[in-house]
Amino acid sequence: MRPGNRSRTSDWVAALRALYSEAPPDLALFDDAVAERLLPPGLGALVRGAARAPFGARLAHRLIGSATRGLSYGVPLRTAAIDQAVVRAVDSGIRQLVVLGAGLDARAWRMPALSPVTVFELDHPDTQGFKRDGIGELRPLAKEVRFCSIDFERQTLPEVLAQHDFDPQAPSVWVWEGVTMYLTAEAIEATLDAVAELSAASSCLCMTYLPREYASPWLRTVGEVGAMWIGEALRFQEDPHEIAARLEQRCFEVEQDDSAVEWAERWPEREARRVRPFERLTVARRVAG
């Protein structure tokens, strides 16, 4: 990401989360009232208008879903699937959450389960500055939030987390949501090395990724053009066995690897059948410290 050029992809992702927070009960997956206040004014007004009009959220769900061939459904569904994994990690006693490329992620302000947890939000200073303006004085539900600004192209995770009193001897849950597809394989390797170095035994990594054949060639081209339009290039795709191998090399054992098709089991059948398995979520546990 170029300096002075904050991420626009995080705006679109947060807009979808804001929309689904206002969705009818059969579609709603979480309450992310914070997402709306983080949006740039134009996008915020659009989401408010859609969400508050009669049947607006359902209509927007259908229209955006049809226009994106089901891609948009994956965003709220993956967020809910990661929320579940984070709650399981906290229930198992983990007290540090690191959000890599946090964007406008609002878990620290919306998840009561994080009340005993210190959250480390890592993102580019330009995106993080915009988010901090939107958050203002809003108190987190997490025990504490530490904003750790980082440029992944110039700084390393260990050096930045050390400046914020991260404890590598205590287990952590790492969330890497909707980021890997924009990185090079070298950046993925370097980040996984750093995560492994900083992960005590029982730490948990939740990462989403695109499999190689995530869509038809035509739809992949549309996806690549769409990503470039919002300022990113789609670079990284790998299949589940390749991701598992990368993780196993670093003493992480895969506990879950699934796609939007499985996450959509929480939706009624008529909605779930529109979902396509573009993105996947791996949840892996560190078996050695």
Ligand SMILES: C[S@@+](CC[C@H](N)C(=O)[O-])C[C@H]1O[C@@H](n2cnc3c(N)ncnc32)[C@H](O)[C@@H]1O
């Ligand atoms: C797709 S967005 C984030 C999505 C977010 N995890 C979510 O689900 O809402 C990708 C994030 O990576 C961050 N990012 C991109 N390049 C970066 C860099 N060189 N250093 C730090 N952060 C970067 C962007 O600022 C952005 O917040």
